[in-house]
Amino acid sequence: MTAETKPNKRPTSFDVAKRAGVSRATVSHVLNGQGSRFPEQTRQKVLKAAAELQYRPSPAGRALVTGRSDILVVIIPNTTFGSNLQDLVDSISTQAARHGLSVVVRFAGRDAAETLAAILHFRPVAVVDIGVLSPEDREALEASGAVAIPRYLRSPEPEGDLNFLVGRTMAEELLRGGPRRLAFAALVDERQDPFGPPRYEGMKAAARAHGLTTPERLDIPLRLAGAKAALKAFAADGSPMGVGCYNDDVAIAVLAAGRALGLETPGDLSVVGVDATEVGQLVSPRLTTVLMENDALMARIAADLDELHQKDAAQHAYYPPPVVKIVPGETT
Numbered sequence: 001m002t003a004e005t006k007p008n009k010r011p012t013s014f015d016v017a018k019r020a021g022v023s024r025a026t027v028s029h030v031l032n033g034q035g036s037r038f039p040e041q042t043r044q045k046v047l048k049a050a051a052e053l054q055y056r057p058s059p060a061g062r063a064l065v066t067g068r069s070d071i072l073v074v075i076i077p078n079t080t081f082g083s084n085l086q087d088l089v090d091s092i093s094t095q096a097a098r099h100g101l102s103v104v105v106r107f108a109g110r111d112a113a114e115t116l117a118a119i120l121h122f123r124p125v126a127v128v129d130i131g132v133l134s135p136e137d138r139e140a141l142e143a144s145g146a147v148a149i150p151r152y153l154r155s156p157e158p159e160g161d162l163n164f165l166v167g168r169t170m171a172e173e174l175l176r177g178g179p180r181r182l183a184f185a186a187l188v189d190e191r192q193d194p195f196g197p198p199r200y201e202g203m204k205a206a207a208r209a210h211g212l213t214t215p216e217r218l219d220i221p222l223r224l225a226g227a228k229a230a231l232k233a234f235a236a237d238g239s240p241m242g243v244g245c246y247n248d249d250v251a252i253a254v255l256a257a258g259r260a261l262g263l264e265t266p267g268d269l270s271v272v273g274v275d276a277t278e279v280g281q282l283v284s285p286r287l288t289t290v291l292m293e294n295d296a297l298m299a300r301i302a303a304d305l306d307e308l309h310q311k312d313a314a315q316h317a318y319y320p321p322p323v324v325k326i327v328p329g330e331t332t
Helices: 015-021 024-031 038-051 059-066 083-098 112-121 137-143 161-174 196-209 223-232 248-261 294-304
Strands: 072-077 102-107 126-129 145-150 180-189 214-219 241-245 268-272 290-294 317-319 325-329
Touching: 015 024, 015 038, 024 038, 072 083, 072 112, 072 196, 083 102, 083 294, 102 112, 112 137, 126 294, 137 145, 161 180, 161 196, 161 241, 161 268, 161 325, 180 196, 180 223, 180 248, 214 223, 214 248, 214 290, 223 241, 223 248, 241 248, 248 268
Parallel strands: 072 102, 072 126, 126 145, 180 214, 180 241, 241 268, 268 290
Antiparallel strands: 290 325
């Protein structure tokens, strides 16, 4: 009975090297994605031998050789978010599995240094940054040997910020039928909110462009009494209102408060949410909302994972502006 067919014996890189007729070092380089230095014929021999033996590199062994684990950390803000971000994390996990990586989702804390130290503790091969890390944090990651993904610099211009575009898009939709007083409805939440402030800034920019006064900020809890009290003060002068909301949940709370105050939608109260959730499309009137398209971002992340072991992979100067669009409903 040969070593490769002996029951319960897990094949090793030595077995692969023997079958392919190459060194163990060559096997290691090829199977770790660093085989570009070898002839294509050599690469194919190694891959074929590994497939025939059903060989899988040991994560522990790879970590000892490279100093890196097989962990991909996805760092996201510790805030309330909808299905859009959840879908993005799910897509990242699917792509990571293709590369034999395990995904750890880490919420950012208020202390940036503490968050970075916690990430480095995992000795990750890469970190997917969903709008959390500063340029200095990304440099520290790269210096540790990890790769910061996506490999791009965020544009310093407000128009390059996804959430700024969301806020501006909400305001433009609310004003589509003519001028009205604007407000941004923020979610009352004790956690960090990196999304709300730039969305509010986007609404302010749109109001300035239309020659309107600065939109008010309303703190809307997901309870009818509190939402009604916040909206009642804004509705005091009786003029038509347009409220851009942090997400669809807040928008539904605003609609419920407006109904309790006897306001007509969209005549007296026009409302736009964010996330295009299924619940928002089931309420009556059906919610007008903003959809953020992650296809371009996911394509960039997937490409970066494919190029993970290529140290000379392209470093894109700026990421293309994200795409946001209105899902029309009956509240505007």
